[in-house]
Amino acid sequence: xxxxxxxxxxxxxxxxxxxxxxxxxxxxxxxxxxxxxxxxxxxxxxxxxxxxxxxxxxxxxxxxxxxxxxxxxxxxxxxxxxxxxxxxxxxxxxxxxxxxxxxxxxxxxxxxxxxxxxxxxxxxxxxxxxxxxxxxxxxxxxxxxxxxxxxxxxxxxxxxxxxxxxxxxxxxxxxxxxxxxxxxxxxxxxxxxxxxxxxxxxxxxxxxxxxxxxxxxxxxxxxxxxxxxxxxxxxxxxxxxxxxxxxxxxxx
Amino acid sequence: xxxxxxxxxxxxxxxxxxxxxxxxxxxxxxxxxxxxxxxxxxxxxxxxxxxxxxxxxxxxxxxxxxxxxxxxxxxxxxxxxxxxxxxxxxxxxxxxxxxxxxxxxxxxxxxxxxxxxxxxxxxxxxxxxxxxxxxxxxxxxxxxxxxxxxxxxxxxxxxxxxxxxxxxxxxxxxxxxxxxxxxxxxxxxxxxxxxxxxxxxxxxxxxxxxxxxxxxxxxxxxxxxxxxxxxxxxxxxxxxxxxxxxxxxxxx
Numbered sequence: 001x002x003x004x005x006x007x008x009x010x011x012x013x014x015x016x017x018x019x020x021x022x023x024x025x026x027x028x029x030x031x032x033x034x035x036x037x038x039x040x041x042x043x044x045x046x047x048x049x050x051x052x053x054x055x056x057x058x059x060x061x062x063x064x065x066x067x068x069x070x071x072x073x074x075x076x077x078x079x080x081x082x083x084x085x086x087x088x089x090x091x092x093x094x095x096x097x098x099x100x101x102x103x104x105x106x107x108x109x110x111x112x113x114x115x116x117x118x119x120x121x122x123x124x125x126x127x128x129x130x131x132x133x134x135x136x137x138x139x140x141x142x143x144x145x146x147x148x149x150x151x152x153x154x155x156x157x158x159x160x161x162x163x164x165x166x167x168x169x170x171x172x173x174x175x176x177x178x179x180x181x182x183x184x185x186x187x188x189x190x191x192x193x194x195x196x197x198x199x200x201x202x203x204x205x206x207x208x209x210x211x212x213x214x215x216x217x218x219x220x221x222x223x224x225x226x227x228x229x230x231x232x233x234x235x236x237x238x239x240x241x242x243x244x245x246x247x248x249x250x251x252x
Numbered sequence: 253x254x255x256x257x258x259x260x261x262x263x264x265x266x267x268x269x270x271x272x273x274x275x276x277x278x279x280x281x282x283x284x285x286x287x288x289x290x291x292x293x294x295x296x297x298x299x300x301x302x303x304x305x306x307x308x309x310x311x312x313x314x315x316x317x318x319x320x321x322x323x324x325x326x327x328x329x330x331x332x333x334x335x336x337x338x339x340x341x342x343x344x345x346x347x348x349x350x351x352x353x354x355x356x357x358x359x360x361x362x363x364x365x366x367x368x369x370x371x372x373x374x375x376x377x378x379x380x381x382x383x384x385x386x387x388x389x390x391x392x393x394x395x396x397x398x399x400x401x402x403x404x405x406x407x408x409x410x411x412x413x414x415x416x417x418x419x420x421x422x423x424x425x426x427x428x429x430x431x432x433x434x435x436x437x438x439x440x441x442x443x444x445x446x447x448x449x450x451x452x453x454x455x456x457x458x459x460x461x462x463x464x465x466x467x468x469x470x471x472x473x474x475x476x477x478x479x480x481x482x483x484x485x486x487x488x489x490x491x492x493x494x495x496x497x498x499x500x501x502x503x504x
Contacts, residue, residue: 011376056376080373087375120341121332124263124308124380 001065004072005096006031006045006079008060011087012235013127017053018060027051027088031062034082038075039068048106048243052195054235056128058112059091061243063102100245108172108244109192113185113201114237117178129182130201130237136208138183142176144207144217145185148200149174155224157203159195167224169193176204183208186241197238202231253317256324257348258283258297258331260312263339264487265379269305270312279303279340283314286334290327291320300358300495304447306487308380310364311343313495315354352497360424360496361444365437365453366489369430381434382453382489388460390435394428396459396469397437400452401426407476409455411447419476421445428456435460438493449490454483 008031016024020032031045047062066075076093083089099105114129116122117136122129148154148171155167173188185204187197203220206212212220212230220228260283268276272284283297299314318327328345335341351357366381368374369388374381400406400423407419425440437456439449455472458464464472464482472480 009372009375013376077371080371084373087378089372089375091370091372118343119329119332120261120343121336123261123339123341124265126339128376 001067001098002069003063003065003096003098003100004075005092005094005100005102006060006062006064006076006090007092008047008057008062009089009091010057010060011128012051012054012056014087015053017055018047018050025086027057027060030083030086030088031064031079034079035064035066037082038078039066039070041067046102048102049109049192049240051238051240052198052235054127055238055240057240059242060240061102061106061245063096063100102243105245106191106243107246108188108190110173110186110188110241110243111192111197112239112241113187113197113233114239115183115185115201115205116181117183118181127236130205130234132183132205132209134209136178136183136205137210138176138178138208140210140214141183141185141204141208144212144214145174145176145200145204147214147218148221152221153224154193154196154221156220156226156228157196157199158193158226159199160226162194164191164193167193169196174200176208195232198233198235199229201233201237203229205233206230253319253350254321255315255317255348255350255352256327257346257352257354258312258314258316258328258342259344260299260309260314261341261343262309262312263380264303264306264308266339267305269307270299270302277338279309279312282335282338282340283316283331286331287316287318289334290330291318291322293319298354300354301361301444301492303490303492304450304487306379307490307492309492311494312492313354313358313497315348315352354495357497358443358495359498360440360442362425362438362440362493362495363444363449364491364493365439365449365485366491367435367437367453367457368433369435370433379488382457382486384435384457384461386461388430388435388457389462390428390430390460392462392466393435393437393456393460396464396466397426397428397452397456399466399470400473404473405476406445406448406473408472408478408480409448409451410445410478411451412478414446416443416445419445421448426452447484450485450487451481453485453489455481457485458482
């Protein structure tokens, strides 16, 4: 048995999310089926983050175990060939130690949320960004974002379906940047609650639109009450950007 | 009659190109039909560049004449509403002088060609970039590109269907830049021959792959012979980025 770590890019639009679902296609299932077609083995693919329906990844990390001898490069090429026409691409594949786990060994996750701030509808970025027609004040958004940095009870920003044992998480980074029409929110933490990034971005948009003050963001956090959520941003603009691992278990 | 100048973004994937065609949808037709639905007038929409099937635009300039009184902002909003679900967006709309012509007044056009240089297939960029799996030497590509700058007979880089009176054009800029996996070619000229950018990019790719030397590019240009073309790049990666106009006739 060899464990392989994968770096995976995917377009979330046609999927019910990362995780296998009975009612529709998932990224996990598409990779598992590609691996089965190559090896004849039923193997589970574990990811650093289980993204929701419509959420994308530029560099999801995942792993799978294969009994049949196969070189990492050949596995990667064969997976990419079998994954067509699904919009899922294996960017990298390498052998790792048997105890390396894409989810449990992961010590940091980063997301980017893309807002296109213009009146005109989206063309090729439809489903790949959140279009907001009214002008956003990105400086106020960034200021409000800084109130969320650190260790907090993030209940306000947590889905009712969240399975995490505790609502307490430590947010390391939440930056809001503008490049012309594009307003980007960059979030980094060891781990996130279900819907946490989208909920934080939704509330930042409230601040950017002037419907919330910067102080309203602090109040919403302190309330630790889901009913105080301003807005949950749509999945379209969310990208899983990368996961980090301790160097000794990364295998690289 | 009022003349309006438009700035148009579009995803070229579903279209036969800018220009009206009997055998399939075009960007021009979609805007003309939207305008007809608003005004009841059959008006022609003229563009700075007639892009091919599958070619995109971030800022195509175009104009149309409307007899019915309508404010530029209302026209823009109404066009965007009527253009759905076509991936065409009016980014800007303004009144211009009656003799301002999107094509004939235009004094500069700029294109960007996007190559994604990686083994893995494309996901959300499929149809929006040219994937080249073998490593490209972008420095050699840039060096070869500089041989094309200036006034030349570009017959080698011209489609057999080109309707231009002369194959002589003046290329002002042809830069090749890399940002990680993305290799971008930026081209600027007063005007281009049909397929000129794609043909130049195709030959630059030959240089980048080491199949052509830098000198081969110079030889191909001097030959002024379409049979010497190395490769015509696919439309996927080509974006019309903008058009410039003399300030006095721009209307802005």
